[in-house]
Amino acid sequence: MKKSLFVFAVAVLALALTAPVFAQSGVLSVLCTPQELWCQGMEEAFEAKYPEIDVQWIRLSSGEGLARVQAEAGNPSFDIWWGGPMDSFIAAKDQGGLLEQYESPNLKNINPDFYDLFVDKDHYYTGIYMGSLAFMTNTDWLAENPGVEAPKSFEDLLKPEYKGQIVISHPSTAGTAYTFLSTVLQVMGEEKGWEYLKKFNDQVAMYTKSGSGAGKYVASGEFGVGVMFSHDMVKEIEDNGAPMTISFPSEGTGYEVGAEAILKGAKNLENAKLWYDWAITPEAQALGPVFQSYQAPTVSGVELSHPELLDVKLINYDFTWSGAHKQEFQDKFANEIQNAEMDESGVMKK
Structure with a gap:
């Protein structure tokens, strides 16, 4: 009986991590670390895909972003943190209670040659660009x-x-x-x-x-x-x-490997999952050069705009x-x- 309950609990947890996202209306608050033009472009592209969702974002550097996330632990004013070097996300994960665990169904898009680098093994964050x-x-x-x-x-x-x-x-x-x-x-x-x-x-x-x-x-x-x-x-x-x-x-x-993570206690969790999933699609990652951002994508199926920037030691x-x-x-x-x-x-x- 105890074994059955354990198996059931594991199954429920797995379902929670990969459950389909349904919400497609309301608000989404984004802590955005890349340049403002890219933040604005991502907002417009996401709203075009999900017109019933109102994206509201504020641009903070990665140091400011981490400090804000730490200060708002348990009651974040943002739903998702998009962009900025991965070591800030590692620091947030290590502190505990700041990031939401989420295994996106779109992880299948991640470049398999760098999967272990781009994807946190505990699914607290995922890489979205590299430079x-x-x-x-x-x-x-x-x-x-x-x-x-x-x-x-x-x-x-x-x-x-x-x-x-x-x-x-x-x-x-x-x-x-x-x-x-x-x-x-x-x-x-x-x-x-x-x-x-x-x-x-x-x-x-x-x-x-x-x-x-x-x-x-x-x-x-x-x-x-x-x-x-x-x-x-x-x-x-x-x-x-x-x-x-x-x-x-x-x-x-x-x-750097720029990353994204959903914040623990996000008030618009399902919308945050929608953004998280979308941000690791070829569709979304092909937008960088359109908005004067030339980082390399982390997903397969997107042509590098400047491959010479990674052809270095x-x-x-x-x-x-x-x-x-x-x-x-x-x-x-x-x-x-x-x-x-x-x-x-x-x-x-x-």
Whole structure:
């Protein structure tokens, strides 16, 4: 009898994780971390598919998003969190009680070669895009400084010619900068990595709140070099005509897997499941380049808009380790290296 009850309980749990989604009306509140144009485009495409659902979204950087999710534990103002590096989602999962467990029927769409990377084994989050970390250099600035070349390694960023010319986001607010920090620690080891980050901080002119925020300062020529995800650089070059060149660290570069998760206590749970399912379809992931977002998709059946951005030397980036230490490393950077203060424009002054 007890065995029968156990089997029944397991069957009920499996059904709850994969049950079909029925709600197609009402409201859906989205915490959106990618750029606003993509957030807006996703809203419009989803509402076109489900016209009875009113999507309401707010754009927050990954650091802000995680802090908001943590502060609202058990009573979230958002239903689903879409976008931003996976280590923030790992940190949320590890804290417990923040994310809803959900096994989407559309996981069958995930690229089988990277399934274990893109899909959380406990089904708290799923990868929705991928992008590599890179350096961008203003070509006009290079022309004005004969003999200076675009950086090709992490060590190059410490050269005298780059002092006061580097812009990057802050790891306390942006997943881009945290990916940079974690990449350095994984490439160099923690002791040498933290020593490097202290030297690197002396080279930085300013920190921005969002990961892509550095782009406009390098594009305008205000500063020479920026550290960002390569797909954000492509946007500046192709869509804004910025005079920039992209280079990658020879030691190997880190990368992000942007993820999505339903928040525990979501007030519009069935609508959140609809978005979650839709976001891992070829239909939805083909929309990125339409809205000037050039990340690689995580599902099969979508052509890469810029395959060269992943045809680089990638490190064996440890998302689990990075996510587990995120708060610790953010605090260490702020307390021991740079506790930048943000002004009204979103620039974090040193």
